Amino acid sequence: MKILVCISNVPDTTSKINFTADNKEFDKNGVQYVINPWDEYALTRAIELKEAKGGTVTVLNVGEADAEPNIRKALAIGADDAIRVNAKPVDAFFVAQQIAAVAKEGNYDMILMGKESIDYNGSQVHGMVGELLGIPSVVPAFKLDMVDDSTARLEREIEGGKEVVEVKLPFVASAQQPMSEPRIPNMRGIMTARTKPLAVKEPVGAEAKAEYVGYSKPEKKGGVKMIDPENAGELITLLRNEAKVL
Amino acid sequence: MSVLVFVEGLNGEIKKSSLEAASYGSQVAQQLGTTATAVAIGEVQEDALARLGEQGISRVLYDADSRLNQFVADAYVKVIAKAAQQENAKVLVFSNSNIGAAVGSKLAVRLNGALATNVTSLPKTDGGQFVVTRGVFSGKAFADVNLAADVKIIAVKKNAFEITQTAGNTATVEKLSAELSDADFAAAPKETVMQDTEGGVLLQEAEIVVSGGRGLKGPENWHLVEDLAKALGAATACSKPVSDLDWRPHHEHVGQTGITVSPNLYIAIGISGAIQHLAGVNSSKVIVVINKDPEAPFFKAADYGIVGDAFEIVPKLIEAAKALDK
Numbered sequence: 281m282k283i284l285v286c287i288s289n290v291p292d293t294t295s296k297i298n299f300t301a302d303n304k305e306f307d308k309n310g311v312q313y314v315i316n317p318w319d320e321y322a323l324t325r326a327i328e329l330k331e332a333k334g335g336t337v338t339v340l341n342v343g344e345a346d347a348e349p350n351i352r353k354a355l356a357i358g359a360d361d362a363i364r365v366n367a368k369p370v371d372a373f374f375v376a377q378q379i380a381a382v383a384k385e386g387n388y389d390m391i392l393m394g395k396e397s398i399d400y401n402g403s404q405v406h407g408m409v410g411e412l413l414g415i416p417s418v419v420p421a422f423k424l425d426m427v428d429d430s431t432a433r434l435e436r437e438i439e440g441g442k443e444v445v446e447v448k449l450p451f452v453a454s455a456q457q458p459m460s461e462p463r464i465p466n467m468r469g470i471m472t473a474r475t476k477p478l479a480v481k482e483p484v485g486a487e488a489k490a491e492y493v494g495y496s497k498p499e500k501k502g503g504v505k506m507i508d509p510e511n512a513g514e515l516i517t518l519l520r521n522e523a524k525v526l
Numbered sequence: 527m528s529v530l531v532f533v534e535g536l537n538g539e540i541k542k543s544s545l546e547a548a549s550y551g552s553q554v555a556q557q558l559g560t561t562a563t564a565v566a567i568g569e570v571q572e573d574a575l576a577r578l579g580e581q582g583i584s585r586v587l588y589d590a591d592s593r594l595n596q597f598v599a600d601a602y603v604k605v606i607a608k609a610a611q612q613e614n615a616k617v618l619v620f621s622n623s624n625i626g627a628a629v630g631s632k633l634a635v636r637l638n639g640a641l642a643t644n645v646t647s648l649p650k651t652d653g654g655q656f657v658v659t660r661g662v663f664s665g666k667a668f669a670d671v672n673l674a675a676d677v678k679i680i681a682v683k684k685n686a687f688e689i690t691q692t693a694g695n696t697a698t699v700e701k702l703s704a705e706l707s708d709a710d711f712a713a714a715p716k717e718t719v720m721q722d723t724e725g726g727v728l729l730q731e732a733e734i735v736v737s738g739g740r741g742l743k744g745p746e747n748w749h750l751v752e753d754l755a756k757a758l759g760a761a762t763a764c765s766k767p768v769s770d771l772d773w774r775p776h777h778e779h780v781g782q783t784g785i786t787v788s789p790n791l792y793i794a795i796g797i798s799g800a801i802q803h804l805a806g807v808n809s810s811k812v813i814v815v816i817n818k819d820p821e822a823p824f825f826k827a828a829d830y831g832i833v834g835d836a837f838e839i840v841p842k843l844i845e846a847a848k849a850l851d852k
Contacts, residue, residue, distance in 0.1 A: 293782055294801050297666040317783055372641065373634065398664050398782065398805070401644050407599075407631025416713035417599065419628050422776070436715075437777065438597055439623055439730045440536065443715035451713075457783045458776050489640035491672040493657060498668070504815070504825050509834030513846030515814065518830065523812045525734070525791040526758065526850065 281335030281429075281449075283326040284386065286379055286393035286405070287354055288316040288369070289347035293398060299495045306495070315350045318394025320357075320462040322455035325424055326392055327358040327463075333426060336360045338386065342369045342378045348478065356465035356473035367483035370492075372400075376408035377486035383413060389449040390432070395420040395456040403454075410452040417452040418445050422459050529555040529562040530615035531583065532606055534625055535570035542689070542731045543621035545581055549690040550682050551619035552582025553648055558617070563587060565609040565702065567602060568594040572699055579695035587612070587702040593711060596718050597625055601710040603632045608704040610637060615677070622681040623730065630681050639677030646686045649678075664782065664805035683809075684730065685788045721777060729778065732761035734791045735810070737780060739765040741796020741817060741836055745773040750840040751795060757847035763787065765797045781806035795836050799824020816840070 291297070291311045298307040315323070326337045339354040339362040341347050351362045365378045383391050391413075396403040403419075410417025423435035427446060434445050434453055465473070507515050520526040531551035533544035540548075548564060555562035564578050564586045575586045589605045606629060610618060618633065620626035622644050634641035646668065647659035655672045661683060662669045673680075729735065736755040738748060748762075755762045762778060769779035780787050782802035792810035796817060797803060804827055807813070815828040818835055825831045832839055 291663070293664070293805060297663045299667075321783075372631070376635075400662050400669075401660075401664060403627040403643055404631040404634070404641055407628055408635050411603075411632040411635035417628070417632070418713065420624060437624060438718075439541075439625070440728045441718060441720035442777075443597065444717040444719070445713060445715045447713050457779070489634075489673065489675045490642060491674055492669050493655075493672050494670040495662075496659075496668045496670075497666070498809075501827070501829060504828040504831045507830060507832045509832050509839055512832055512834070512839045512842040515830060515832065516843060516846035516850060519791065519812070519814070520850065523791070523829065525812050526847075 281329065281333055281390065282386065282388045283329065283335060283337045283390045283392060284340055284383055284388040285319070285323045285326045285337060285354070285359065286340045286391065287319040287323065287350070288394070288397040288399070289313050289341060289343050289350050290316045290397050290399040293317070297497070303495050304493070313346070313350060315354060316394050316397045317462075318396060318398070318456060320394070321457060321459040322392035322394055323354055323357060323359065324460035324462050325455060326390070328460060329424075329426065338363060338388070340365070340379060340382055342367055342375045342483075344368060351478060352473050353465060355476045355478070356469040357463050358469065361477040361479070363479045363481060365481050365483050371488040371490040372402045372404035373408060373490070374486050374488040376405045376412060378483050379405065379409050380412035381484040382481070383409065391450070391452045393454055395454045406452050406454040413452070415450050415452060416447045417454075418447060419454040420456045421453045422456050424453060424455070424459060527616045528560050528613045529558065529617045529619065530610050530613055531562055531564045531619045532626070532629070533564050533566050533578065534621065534623065535566065535568055535574070536728075538569060538571045539574050540570060540578065541621070543623055543684045545689045546684070546687045547619050547621045547682050548578055548581035548583050550648070550687050551617070552690065554617055554619065555582070557648065557651065563609070563613050563615070564697070565606055567605055575699045576696045579697035580691050580693060582690060582692065582695070583697045586697045586699045588699055589702045589704060591703070591706060593706065593714075596715055598711055598714045599628050599632060600713060601706050602629050603636065604706060604710055605702065605704040606633060607636055609702060610677075618677065618679045620679070620681040622683050626681045630679050634679050637677045637679070638675060639679045640673035640675035641679040641681070642671050642673055643681040645680050645682045661809065665808040683788065685733065685790065726755070727759060727761040729761040729763055729785060729787065732787070733789050734758050734760035734793075735763050735780070735787055735789045736760045736793045736795070737763035737765065737797060738768060738795050739797030740767050747837070748774070750836065753844050754793070754840055754847065757844050760793075765803055794824055795840060797824060798822045799827060
């Protein structure tokens with residue numbers, strides 16, 4: 281079984297978010313980058329399936345060279361090889377077209393990624409990849425198992441419940457908790473990751489359709505109003521008369 | 527040309543988030559000097575569809591194919607694409623739900639459209655552009671995005687738009703048939719299991735959320751969260767450690783890798799407010815934090831705070847909430 285796992289290189293959750301160039305560019309200064317946490321669920325599940333059933337796990341990133349430390353980290357966690365499409369990921373449609381091109385060429389059985397990236401929160405790429413390849417996309421899935429060699433069984437979240445879906449390979453799925461328990465790379469993994477293949481490909485010609493023209497930050501909150509615990513019921517009165525939310 | 531809004535049903539009624547999308551779509555239609563049509567699928571009562579007129583929808587296209595009573599992405603996409611072509615829709619509006627995101631991204635490819643999800647503003651259309659604001663960086667920022675394609679697809683953030691209401695307006699309901707084949711149902715769910723909310727409120731649609739953390743010491747104390755939620759008409763939620771410990775089910779976990787909520791009121795009991803938790807709740811309009819540790823980081827993000835023992839404070843809140851006249 282050949283599994284392709286798509287990972288994004290994103291600012292760590294604790295990062296301070298700032299913008300430069302008159303609020304037109306994200307300020308990378310001092311920002312620590314990590315593998316998108318949602319993608320880690322896809323990556324570890326792919327590795328678990330490989331360990332149980334055999335096969336290979338290829339990691340794919342559409343991004344610039346500064347993503348390579350985190351691509352190596354994915355290799356250290358247990359992926360076999362990696363591909364970086366050397367391009368700035370300008371919008372979801374552009375990225376989806378790059379992934380679809382790699383997926384087509386590599387003939388993968390399963391294309392996994394996180395439910396969304398924690399930077400652009402788009403939740404768009406998986407559906408687009410499925411549509412571009414003409415295969416089902418099961419999103420967002422929190423359980424993934426193989427029924428037999430050609431069929432997978434997934435559980436996906438819907439508002440207020442869940443659906444159990446069985447699909448033939450190949451398919452696209454996006455992952456969310458609790459699909460797997462993300463792993464921390466061990467020393468042996470880190471050592472072997474250095475020599476695992478990381479291919480750099482040039483992007484296919486693709487257009488972007490969403491142009492990011494500027495950024496802003498939410499207004500700062502006015503500060504917290506503390507209420508005496510002895511008189512806690514006062515909170516309910518304030519929520520009705522002052523905040524007007526009850 | 528027109529604006530097309532996809533509305534989702536729940537128990538025969540239209541979901542609150544879809545009423546928000548319908549209100550949004552009608553306002554966009556007004557801006558563009560056209561009308562808004564809705565497309566509905568599956569089990570929705572016809573009078574609920576007609577009432578979409580109150581949100582400014584003039585016509586509703588309804589595909590009553592019973593195979594669509596459960597969500598099947600490919601089939602839904604086909605129905606909505608057919609409606610879009612029939613109406614010559616240049617703007618498609620969805621709610622930013624799991625279903626909305628799944629069909630929106632497929633439709634963007636199929637209709638060669640530009641997609642923005644998690645949208646928090648009406649479009650600005652000066653200078654031939656079509657710019658909407660969307661939430662990015664897990665609630666820590668907004669981005670302005672120009673949708674540069676003939677067809678624009680917008681998934682609006684939940685609870686970011688008021689439901690507009692013109693009493694008495696009704697929409698005409700017309701049948702729509704997309705002539706679906708068995709192939710469109712190849713990835714149909716084998717089974718759909720709805721949570722038993724016991725007459726409670728669905729977390730993703732809730733205006734008020736009461737959430738508990740490890741400070742509640744164990745699942746046996748969850749009646750505090752549940753009773754307060756019941757008194758306020760709220761949904762219940764929990765922090766990641768609580769779902770990891772199996773005190774509560776995963777579908778109640780709000781935060782970075784759980785569900786993102788943006789209710790009018792979020793009450794956090796015994797949750798310290800790690801940055802990963804904040805990422806899932808920081809666009810709530812009013813945040814209340816109850817914690818015995820005055821140094822809990824959550825107080826910095828709160829509008830109201832109480833430092834003290836949840837086991838003493840929450841019963842007082844329940845009592846006060848019950849005393850409110852509705």
